[in-house]
Amino acid sequence: MEHLSTVEDVMTHSVISVAHDTVFRDIVQTMRTWNVRVLPVLAEGGRVIGVVSEADLLLDAQDADPDRATTAEQLMTRPAVAVAKDATIPAAARLMARGHLKRLPVVDGDGGLIGIVSRGDLLKVHLRPDADIGAEIRGLITCRLIPRGPVEVHVRVAKGVAYLHGSLPDPALGDAVVRAAGTVPGVVDVRADFTFPVSAA
Structure with missing residues (x-):
């Protein structure tokens, strides 16, 4: 689609x-x-x-x-x-x-x-294939949200629910990624499980 x-x-x-x-x-x-x-x-x-x-x-x-x-x-x-x-x-x-x-x-x-x-x-x-939604979320993260330094975010979409996990430098970036994923057409919910450096938690 x-x-x-x-x-x-x-x-x-x-x-x-x-x-x-x-x-x-x-x-x-x-x-x-x-x-x-x-x-x-x-x-x-x-x-x-x-x-x-x-x-x-x-x-x-x-x-x-x-x-x-x-x-x-x-x-x-x-x-x-x-x-x-x-x-x-x-x-x-x-x-x-x-x-x-x-x-x-x-x-x-x-x-x-x-x-x-x-x-x-x-x-x-909401009829968009999950694969298309996931690809758009990944593109959004890669093009607009990744800061300087190593960032690892994995994206999986199932029935419109976006599951995000990985390692980010700080919680504020995690919040931004979740908000951005929620704006992608076809996403009905975002569930995130990020890890952060001990000093950022």
């Missing part, structure tokens, strides 16, 4: 959306045709300005005549909660959790819609 670290790596590229001036009935029809419950609303130029959901439509229908020309821009929730394409997968997960959201529009640097990411998409990282 390819390296998965950003929202762009896991998002769905084909997105059903509506223009800001799409009327009530056409929004409903689009949702039924494509079997979706939430639609990004786009301004001219493709910039995401909001989202319209089934809940928005039902709320409007309770108090108004659905035959009137109510538009997506009038119905939508704003501002749109969107995520940048280069956001990390954990960052997107936190954004979803805070807003109790199931999906997020994915935007480029100009706010243009380029995809959509769901909770299920974010879970794809």
Whole structure:
């Protein structure tokens, strides 16, 4: 499996959306045709300005005549909660959790819609082979964390759990290695058993 670290790596590229001036009935029809419950609303130029959901439509229908020309821009929730394409997968997960959201529009640097990411998409990282996860942790340690002097860290990954052991010069470096390993996509837990020089313990 390819390296998965950003929202762009896991998002769905084909997105059903509506223009800001799409009327009530056409929004409903689009949702039924494509079997979706939430639609990004786009301004001219493709910039995401909001989202319209089934809940928005039902709320409007309770108090108004659905035959009137109510538009997506009038119905939508704003501002749109969107995520940048280069956001990390954990960052997107936190954004979803805070807003109790199931999906997020994915935007480029100009706010243009380029995809959509769901909770299920974010879970794809946990399908990464353990060997790939282990290789990434080793690369992270080798390239960024090893100080001057001999350092020996062994990495084994089983079912997403990273097991680290070896000899490090001080406990602070051990903490840094554990934190870094925990940021690797697909890691669900880190268990470390390091030894340190007597003077550093």
